[in-house]
Amino acid sequence: MVAQLWRATAAFRLATLVYAVALILRHRHGYAHPLGGLLALAAMAGWTVLATAGYARPALRRRAFVVADVLVAVALILGTRWVDTGVHIDHGAPTLPVSWAAAPVLACAVTGGPWAGLAGAAAVSAADVVERAALAPNTFNGVVLLLITGVVGGYVVRLGTRAETAVERVARLEAATAERERIAREVHDSVLQVLSLVSRRGRELGGEAAELGRLAGEGETALRTLVATPPAAASGELELRALLEPYAAERVTVSGPAGPVPLPAAAAEAVAAAVGAALDNVRRHAGAGASAWVLVEDEGDVVTVSVRDDGAGFAADRLARAVEAGRLGVAQSIVGRMRDAGGTAQVTSSPGQGTEVELRVTR
């Protein structure tokens, strides 16, 4: 991208050189110093070659070279007063380099962005005004155009460079995702198959093998979660299923729709934390051997997540009594968290029937 911009600048320089040459050759007989006109012509041609060759090498695209570029243009503009006659100049004759003097402004913009472009344009414009010793309307127009060229050129260059960086980043991300998917497929086809087989046969054999089988099963779940590709969500949003999937374990099932369930980040995190707290409760209070099911439902404007267990359960008034007694555990970590995120939480339970926590967030 930068190399292309330099090529464009070089092309501009060459085209404007041709224009300046034509004008000088045509007007030279009216000059006060025709030889001076030819000298200026030679200087412009020489510098065009030098600048084109110099800017083609990244190592030379430095401030000093760009400043020299601007100074050459300034010198040629000021030299007009010596070469041409005062009468011509006062009647609006063009400067010796004409639009060739805009090439260094472009070089400034490409090197340093909008501010450098503006500075270069200001220097060249100042020379223009000094040369004419007046701000005639067409000089004024030229100055404005030059300043705009410097700023807009620099701005476009900066935008382009940023876009290029972004495109590169996306390409890298895509490559990383593809690699991740490849690994996921490999892991899926090999290790996961073996782990699930070990897990199942171990449990059937019983005893110590059952324990090994259980561990293999846990390893399988963890690995599966790890290699699952998280769906992309818009910025400021999080995908709820990807947040809840890690809770899946031997006795915890997580289910929901096949597609992504995006939520504002704060709400998604509150729901995930509340689910974590509810599952902690299941582990602590539901009794050994209790299983839990997490269900995600996306109803468009409302997202509902329920956590149900088949454990011991408790009498309906126990939760209220716990809150009154100052033991705020469940109430604070689940109900409070959801309220803070603008959602609701409802806990229902009865002895022997397990417990169900229903979390709701409005989009």
Added chain:
Amino acid sequence: MSRDEHEPDEPVRVLVVDDHPMWRDGVGRDLTEAGFAVVGTAGDGAQALRVAAATRPQVVLLDLNLPGLSGAELIARMRGPSLRILVLSASGERQDVLDAVTAGATGYLVKSARLEELVAAVRATAAGEAVFTPGLAGLVLGEYRRLAAGPAPDTPRLTARETEVLRLVAKGLTYPQIAERLVLSPRTVQNHVRNTLTKLQLRNKAQLVRYALEKGID
């Protein structure tokens, strides 16, 4: 079950399709020990179609993660009046599972299921019942909601009762537990669950037919 062609005492004929030989053999052995007739095994889609044509199994136990044909494609091509497909697969591939049941599979079981669960599931599938895990219920529920939110006019919808039943399945309740909670017979619960799948599959079939007509294939 009126379509069942075999005598009740004859063992259920099962075809095991999985690209992992260790798994294929292990499951085959387990099913044989449990009293099923494992009539064949296959490691990829093309082979599965050939073996299914030659051995006429009643139940195909199918892993979705096969080389070549996608699971849904294979199911669509394998499907026949006396053949039922039970997907036995990993929990990670949600869209694949949904595509498989939409294409005509009547049940889904995670690979980590216990042997008793597997045996019961194969038996239920052979009897024409739908085998739902909580995970599958969540997927089907989500699919109906997605269809309802979309612009298509002829989308199938769940009745309030079907939604209620599916939600309870997704929350881990067994059919008898659901029957007790909703004061229904277990048979009715099973029918509701089966209906939710049938409607999705019919829509899929109708779409395929429409697609074929549009493309001028008849």
